[in-house]
Amino acid sequence: MLEKLTGTFSDIVRRIGGKSQITEKNIEDAVEEIKMALLEADVNLRVVRRFVNATIEEAKGEKVLRSVDPGQQFVKIVHDRMVALLGDERQDLRLKGPDTQSVILFLGLQGSGKTTSAAKLAARLKKDGRKPLLAACDLVRPAAVEQLRVLGEKAGVPVYHEETKDALKVAKNALVHAKKNGFDTLIVDTAGRLQVDEAMVGEIVAIKKALQPVETILVADSMTGQNAVDIAKTFDEKVELSGVILTKFDSDARGGAALSLRSITGKPILFVGVGEHLEDFEPFYPDRLAGRILGMGDIVSLVEKAQETIDIEEAAELQKKMAKETFSLQDMLEQLERVGKMGSLRAMLEMIPGMAGQISEQDLDISALKSQKAIIQSMTKKERSNHLIIGPSRRKRIARGSGTSVGEVNKLLKQFEKTRQTMRKMAKNKGMAAKMMGMGGF
Ligand SMILES: Nc1nc2c(ncn2[C@@H]2O[C@H](COP(=O)(O)OP(=O)(O)OP(=O)(O)O)[C@@H](O)[C@H]2O)c(=O)[nH]1
Ligand SMILES: [Mg+2]
Numbered sequence: 439m440l441e442k443l444t445g446t447f448s449d450i451v452r453r454i455g456g457k458s459q460i461t462e463k464n465i466e467d468a469v470e471e472i473k474m475a476l477l478e479a480d481v482n483l484r485v486v487r488r489f490v491n492a493t494i495e496e497a498k499g500e501k502v503l504r505s506v507d508p509g510q511q512f513v514k515i516v517h518d519r520m521v522a523l524l525g526d527e528r529q530d531l532r533l534k535g536p537d538t539q540s541v542i543l544f545l546g547l548q549g550s551g552k553t554t555s556a557a558k559l560a561a562r563l564k565k566d567g568r569k570p571l572l573a574a575c576d577l578v579r580p581a582a583v584e585q586l587r588v589l590g591e592k593a594g595v596p597v598y599h600e601e602t603k604d605a606l607k608v609a610k611n612a613l614v615h616a617k618k619n620g621f622d623t624l625i626v627d628t629a630g631r632l633q634v635d636e637a638m639v640g641e642i643v644a645i646k647k648a649l650q651p652v653e654t655i656l657v658a659d660s661m662t663g664q665n666a667v668d669i670a671k672t673f674d675e676k677v678e679l680s681g682v683i684l685t686k687f688d689s690d691a692r693g694g695a696a697l698s699l700r701s702i703t704g705k706p707i708l709f710v711g712v713g714e715h716l717e718d719f720e721p722f723y724p725d726r727l728a729g730r731i732l733g734m735g736d737i738v739s740l741v742e743k744a745q746e747t748i749d750i751e752e753a754a755e756l757q758k759k760m761a762k763e764t765f766s767l768q769d770m771l772e773q774l775e776r777v778g779k780m781g782s783l784r785a786m787l788e789m790i791p792g793m794a795g796q797i798s799e800q801d802l803d804i805s806a807l808k809s810q811k812a813i814i815q816s817m818t819k820k821e822r823s824n825h826l827i828i829g830p831s832r833r834k835r836i837a838r839g840s841g842t843s844v845g846e847v848n849k850l851l852k853q854f855e856k857t858r859q860t861m862r863k864m865a866k867n868k869g870m871a872a873k874m875m876g877m878g879g880f
Contacts, residue, residue: 440693440731446475448733450516457509465497465512472516481694482667485523485701493519517732524697524724529681529706532652533568533623539616541624541649545642545677546657547669548630551685551711553582555657556627557589558711558719559683563623564595571621573612574599575645578629586627593716596621605629609645626651634669639676646677653680655708660684660696667695670703679703685711688718700724765861768822770854771814774807812840813850825851 450468454460469490476486493515496502502511533540542559544552553576560570572590574597576582583599590597598612609626616624626645631638646654656679658666673679682703684696687710700707707722759765814822816839821828828836828851830844837844 440479440697443475443479443694444731444733446471447516447731451513451732454509455513458507460503460508460512462498462503465494465502468512469494469497476694479694479697480663482664482698482702485698488701489519489523492522513732517728520728520731521725523701524727525700525706525722526724528721528723528725529708530721531708532680534652536568536622539613539622539624540653541613541626541651542653542655543626543628543642543646543649543651544655544657544683545628545673546630547634547659547662548632550630550657550659550662551683552576552630552657553586553589553627554714555683555685555709555711555719556625557586557593557595558716559709560590560595560623560625561593561716562719563625564593568623569621570595570623570625571612571616571619572597573609573624573626575605575609575612575626576629577603577605577608578631582627582629589716605641606644606648610648613649624649634672634676642677653708654678655681655683656705657683657685658696658699660686660693660710661689663695665695667698667702670699670705674703674705679705681706681708683707683709683711684722688712765858766823767814767817767825767854768819770857771811771822774811774814809840809842809846810850813837813842813847816840825854 450471454464454468457464472493473486473490476489477483481489496515496519497512502508502515505511531542544556546552556572560572563570572586572595574583574586576586583597587597587599598608598615600608600611602608605628612626613624615621626649628642628645629638654677656670656673658670660666662669670679670682682699682705684699684707687693687696699705707724710720710722712718712720759769813836816836817828821832821836833844833847833851837847840847
């Protein structure tokens with residue numbers, strides 16, 4: 439998602455960030471480039487104008503041009519504007535305490551990802567120690583109840599359902615059931631329609647009135663384009679939303695429309711969906727995404743994600759290795775093995791400072807993962823810890839052992855070298871990254 443935007447921004451940050459002297463013309467040119475990139479990424483025109491005007495106004499002052507490090511000052515302004523565009527502070531779910539039921543109502547157009555996101559959120563809340571119950575209130579699409587039942591089972595969260603066509607009745611009964619059985623959070627999945635229509639709105643309004651949810655969440659597909667903004671506005675007028683979940687953030691659509699949602703509707707983005715699996719779900723942090731877009735990476739999310747799937751000690755170990763440049767083929771093998779568990783590879787890599795916008799499709803050939811693993815597995819311990827000893831005859835043996843070709847072995851070793859180089863660069867750029875992340879005290 440947002441690769442192109444990230445590419446342009448990282449480029450500007452690299453170019454301007456290091457300059458010890460900049461002119462008004464530099465700023466104008468950079469802002470013009472930013473404007474084009476935002477428009478190209480499909481960010482709403484009004485949002486772009488606001489962003490550009492605010493940035494120019496702030497950046498052209500004496501304070502920036504005459505400061506000791508004007509390049510970095512400028513980058514900080516762009517960063518802060520981006521954070522503001524995305525919604526400033528992270529907004530958490532407003533759940534009530536454990537002894538009162540909190541209801542979360544999901545709504546959105548057909549296929550936007552409501553059912554999947556409901557199950558993802560349920561899994562997440564369960565992990566956090568809550569006791570969620572899912573309510574199957576999509577009684578329009580024939581297979582909807584069954585879909586939620588299957589997902590609920592995967593998440594280890596029970597699903598309340600009934601044989602009826604009356605969604606309001608199921609919603610009310612689900613709440614009674616939740617109260618009786620000590621479920622503290624009720625997540626209600628509802629039916630989607632191709633467009634916002636009276637029947638759908640009527641049903642949602644009735645459910646909302648009966649259940650008094652703490653959150654009324656619009657699930658929006660980030661690939662929808664500018665239309666998404668209008669949809670959100672209409673839903674908000676009719677049902678009053680409290681927040682948004684953006685799905686399919688892993689797609690390579692331009693995605694700017696989704697980023698405009700917050701500015702236009704004023705509703706916070708609560709989570710983003712980054713894949714089809716239950717764990718492909720992340721809390722939305724405006725500052726971290728801004729950092730990612732500006733190519734400054736998002737080590738915090740990366741480490742958190744790693745901690746969810748790897749244990750904490752392993753994650754700390756990996757960080758140390760990255761810093762000390764002792765990352766070996768054995769480490770790479772372990773990484774490859776975890777990739778499946780961690781969800782979208784691209785999403786993960788883009789969190790690494792300096793990697794954003796630099797990853798090509800070729801680097802991400804997921805189907806190649808298996809043969810890459812086989813290649814490393816065919817190496818001896820010694821070879822895994824020191825790749826420099828792997829000469830032509832060893833390469834031949836490894837290719838044979840792994841059922842691949844010498845070409846593929848060469849490619850893997852090259853890729854490994856590239857990864858190490860990026861890590862080395864990262865370690866060098868750490869000063870700048872740390873400064874950007876700790877902003878504020880500038
Ligand atoms: N790649 C990706 N796919 C997603 C994501 N969220 C949902 N999907 C997929 O999108 C499709 C539709 O998701 P659903 O959860 O069924 O959407 P829905 O809004 O409940 O659809 P209806 O109930 O028919 O209105 C499914 O194939 C999901 O696997 C996401 O974040 N990333
Ligand atoms: Mg559904």
